[in-house]
Amino acid sequence: MDILNHILSALPLIFSIDVIIAMIIGTAVGITVGALPGLSATMGIAVLIPLTFSMEPLVALGMVAGIYNGAMYGGSIPAILLRIPGTPAGIATVFDGYPMAQKGQAPLALKISLISSAIGSAVSAIALLALAPPLAAIALKFSPADYFWLALFGMTTIAVLLSSNPVKGLLSTCLGLVVGIVGIDAMTGAERFAFGSMDLLSGINIIVLLTGLFAIPPAIDLAVQHLSQQKEAPIENKKARIRWRPFIPVWIKSSIMGVVIGIIPALGGNIAAVLAWNEQRRSDPDNDQYGKGEPKGVAAPECANNADTAATLIPALTLGIPGSAVAAVILGALLVHGLRPGPQLFRDDPEIVFGFMLTMFVTAILMFVIGRVGARAFVHVLKAPTMLLAPMIIALAVVGIYSIHNSMFEVWLMLFFGLLGYGMERLNIPTAPAVLAVILGPMAEESLRRALLISGGSFDYLVQSWISWIIIAMTAMTLIVPMWKRFRRLKPSRGDQE
Amino acid sequence: MLLALLLSLIWALQSVLWLRKSESESTADSASLSRIAVFTGASLAYVVTIPFIGYFTTTLVFIPAVSSALGYRKLRILLGAPIIFVLALYILFSLILQVQLPDEPLLQLIGIR
Numbered sequence: 001m002d003i004l005n006h007i008l009s010a011l012p013l014i015f016s017i018d019v020i021i022a023m024i025i026g027t028a029v030g031i032t033v034g035a036l037p038g039l040s041a042t043m044g045i046a047v048l049i050p051l052t053f054s055m056e057p058l059v060a061l062g063m064v065a066g067i068y069n070g071a072m073y074g075g076s077i078p079a080i081l082l083r084i085p086g087t088p089a090g091i092a093t094v095f096d097g098y099p100m101a102q103k104g105q106a107p108l109a110l111k112i113s114l115i116s117s118a119i120g121s122a123v124s125a126i127a128l129l130a131l132a133p134p135l136a137a138i139a140l141k142f143s144p145a146d147y148f149w150l151a152l153f154g155m156t157t158i159a160v161l162l163s164s165n166p167v168k169g170l171l172s173t174c175l176g177l178v179v180g181i182v183g184i185d186a187m188t189g190a191e192r193f194a195f196g197s198m199d200l201l202s203g204i205n206i207i208v209l210l211t212g213l214f215a216i217p218p219a220i221d222l223a224v225q226h227l228s229q230q231k232e233a234p235i236e237n238k239k240a241r242i243r244w245r246p247f248i249p250v251w252i253k254s255s256i257m258g259v260v261i262g263i264i265p266a267l268g269g270n271i272a273a274v275l276a277w278n279e280q281r282r283s284d285p286d287n288d289q290y291g292k293g294e295p296k297g298v299a300a301p302e303c304a305n306n307a308d309t310a311a312t313l314i315p316a317l318t319l320g321i322p323g324s325a326v327a328a329v330i331l332g333a334l335l336v337h338g339l340r341p342g343p344q345l346f347r348d349d350p351e352i353v354f355g356f357m358l359t360m361f362v363t364a365i366l367m368f369v370i371g372r373v374g375a376r377a378f379v380h381v382l383k384a385p386t387m388l389l390a391p392m393i394i395a396l397a398v399v400g401i402y403s404i405h406n407s408m409f410e411v412w413l414m415l416f417f418g419l420l421g422y423g424m425e426r427l428n429i430p431t432a433p434a435v436l437a438v439i440l441g442p443m444a445e446e447s448l449r450r451a452l453l454i455s456g457g458s459f460d461y462l463v464q465s466w467i468s469w470i471i472i473a474m475t476a477m478t479l480i481v482p483m484w485k486r487f488r489r490l491k492p493s494r495g496d497q498e
Numbered sequence: 499m500l501l502a503l504l505l506s507l508i509w510a511l512q513s514v515l516w517l518r519k520s521e522s523e524s525t526a527d528s529a530s531l532s533r534i535a536v537f538t539g540a541s542l543a544y545v546v547t548i549p550f551i552g553y554f555t556t557t558l559v560f561i562p563a564v565s566s567a568l569g570y571r572k573l574r575i576l577l578g579a580p581i582i583f584v585l586a587l588y589i590l591f592s593l594i595l596q597v598q599l600p601d602e603p604l605l606q607l608i609g610i611r
Contacts, residue, residue, distance in 0.1 A: 051590070223537040223568055224530045387568040388579055391561045394541050395583070399553060399591060399599070406598055411545055419538065 003133045010354035014362060019062045022055070023359055026063035027366045028374065030070020035381045036389070037078050038222050040087045041071035045329045046214035047393065049207050049336055050400030057337040058355045064333050065359040068326060069367050072269060072306045073117035078382055080109045080298070089269030089305040092277040096290060096297030103293050107375075114371040115244075116251060116299040120306030121364030123255035124262065128310040128317075129357050131263075132346075135318040139343035142467060144451040149471040151444035154321035157265045157478045159433040168429045176437025179204055181445070208401055208414045209438055210332045213431045214325065215397045216418025223390035247299050250280060254300045258307025263314050265323030269305035276304030310360045317341055317353060320443060325432035331439055533568060540564045553599045558584050 013019070033044035044067045052060030075087030080097035093113065100109040142150070159169035182204050254276040261272040280300035281290040290297045313330065315321045320342035322328040331341050339345060345353050371378070401414045421431045544560045561580040570576060591599065 220534060220537055223564070224533045385565070385570055385572075385575070387565045387570040388561065388575065390537065390568070391540070391564040392583055394544065395557045395561065395587070398545060398548070399557075399587060402553070402599070403591060408545075408549055411548075415541065415545060 003129070006133070006350045006354045007129065007358065010351045010358055013058055013351055013355050014062070014358050018056065018059045019355075019359070022059045022063040023066045023363050023366055024370065026066025027070040027363050027370050028066075029063075030067035030072075031074035031077075031367070031371060031374070031378050032070075032381050033067065034071030034074020034086050034090075035077040035378055036074075036384065036386075037082075037084045037086050038218055038386070040075075040218070040326075041068050042214045042325045042329050043218045043393075044071055045326070045333065046210045047396050047400060049329070049333050050211065050397075050404050052333070053336060053404055057334075057339065057352050058359070060333060060337060061352070061356040062359040062363070064330055065356065066363040066366065068309055068330070069117075069121045069306065069360065069363045070370075072121070072309055073114060073302070073367055073371060074378065075305075076113040076117070076298075076302055077110065077378055080113065081106060081379065082382065087269075089273055089308070091270055092273035092301030092305075093298060095277060095301075096292070096294050099291070099293035100295065100298065105293065105295075108295070109298050110375065112247075112295050112298045113302045114368060114375075116247075116254075116303040117306040118364050118368035118371075119251050120255050120258055120303040121309055121367065122361060123251075124259055124307040124310035125357065125361035125364055127259045127307075128314055128360060129354075132314050132318050132353075132357065135314065136343040136346040139318050140347065142343075143465055144447040144454065146465060146467045146471065147447035148444050148451060149468050149475065150319060150321060151440040151447065153471050153475045153478075154265065154315075154319075154323075154440050155433070155437055155444075156475050158323070158436050160478050161265070161267070168427075169433050172424065172429050172431065172433040173437040176434035177441040179209060179434070180438040180441035204413065204438075205404065205410060206332045206335055206435075206438060207404060208410050209417050210329055210435060211397050211401055212414040212417025213421035213435060214329060215393060216415065217422040217425050217431075219390045219393040219397075220418075220422050222386040222393070247296065250296050250299050251303050253279065253283075254303035255307040258304035259311040261304075262308035262311025263323075265315060265321065267323075269308040272308045273301035273305040277301040306364075310357070313357075313360070317345065317357075318343060320439075322436055322439065325435065328432060328435045328439060332435075335439075536567050537564065540567065549600050554584050554588060557587070 029048070030041065030044060033039045034041065045064055048063065048067065049060075052063060071087060072089060075085055075090030076093045076097060078084045078086040079090040079093040080101050083094055083098040085091045085094055097109050097113065100106065155173050156170075159173040161169075257276050257279065258269075258272045261267045261275065262269075277290075277297060277300050280296055281287045284290070284296065312323050312327045315323050316327040316331055320331070320340070322331050334341050334345075339349060339352060397414065397418075398411050401411050402408065404410065424431050424434075540560065540563065544556055547556050558580055561583065562576050565576055
């Protein structure tokens, strides 16, 4: 087996001391970031990427994996204790977690959440290891034309599915496309949108955009947030014993749901968690306890939202198509280290891809250990003053961006994107499609022009393979289905007032 | 790729119309608006001053200034946390990562660096 060989050769790399320390720090930071309401994995990774700039790729990626997994669990801490989900994916944990805490079972709820999260993450990482390499092998057979359509498919799905209003999503995508073409044209050497500025010639660094869009708006939100000190549920140190056997089917079902939902672009951990909770409630014979503090109602969503993590990376790593904001940020991290996501990555740098996938698995276990050891500390994170944190995030983002190229210009650019992103968020325009378009736009352009080179300028080449046709059909579906739905919704409601 | 620009202009127009139709009520109250103004204003001022008096000096002033402007009042943490934070950044960026940050005339005056 080729895959096993790759895994075995990547194993010693992960267990070097640097990578282990990076994973531990990453996981701890991730849980902390996730536990702070308003901060998410996306923001944590976006701020930290510039700091990992000078590290070895695997060290940086191990840290990223830790943050990603840790934040998903961290989100459940305030969900259980304060009834505020720390990350969007923690919403469903509130349903049963907070009632449990009110009954004085907060430590038990946290423990269930931790174990379920760790299991979800581990299953997800295994799914990633098992599914990604064969998919990459298939993807290697794609022609440039197929790639062009695939990039287009990625952009449309995110634009349409991620926002309630497809127009806003597509608008965001177009912004990204424009940002993506700034700089020197790789094929002809022409300057595009550089406005004669030296700083813009080399294009807009993806990290500048990522940090701006994903780190600044949460910082502003933190600063604005009025401190509504919610009553904290009492944490008694009661030793609670619980039988774990009834949880096993819950874990199996929820992790499978999480993995499947994670693979589909634009469906994130929050959807996985809510669906898993609903399914658990529906299938349990005595379901009147759900929503009132049923332990299985904590296990299901937590397991599902963590099972989503590595699965989201399957299309991102194999095809280069990120399905969510976090995946886009992680792709950004890969790009910083000169790794181009896509099937070639599996062929050219197998140690790093397999190493990264393995760190996703190892951090799942680390998360359990760190979560147990540091349980008390992470609960105290909730008391951190947001007014102090907000300027610290700005300071970190500024120094991080500055340190990439020692350029004040990029710091300004980052702030500009930050304000732009904040404005977009206030107008309910999602920022993730823009980031995706910055990554996918150049990919679409490159493959389109390569396709035209191969065919000698004839556009027929674009619609010649059956893979192209499947992807075109899928793109058309994502565009038509919401329109059709809206049309159907509009018809009966024409009479009543909106 | 000029097409993309054209398309985004069309969409921009479309969404302006859309927004005009749908968003009639303003969502922000004046209190949070002033907080946004204070925070973003301070951040911009922060970045403006970095090239002149250096990153660490500005950060040392910026964090407590903004926090107190936003209404944080615990004096010990207000002064202590930024010092620890800046020290950690100094160790990470200047000692470990060896990033060349702008000069620190004020800190040099006291004899640090």
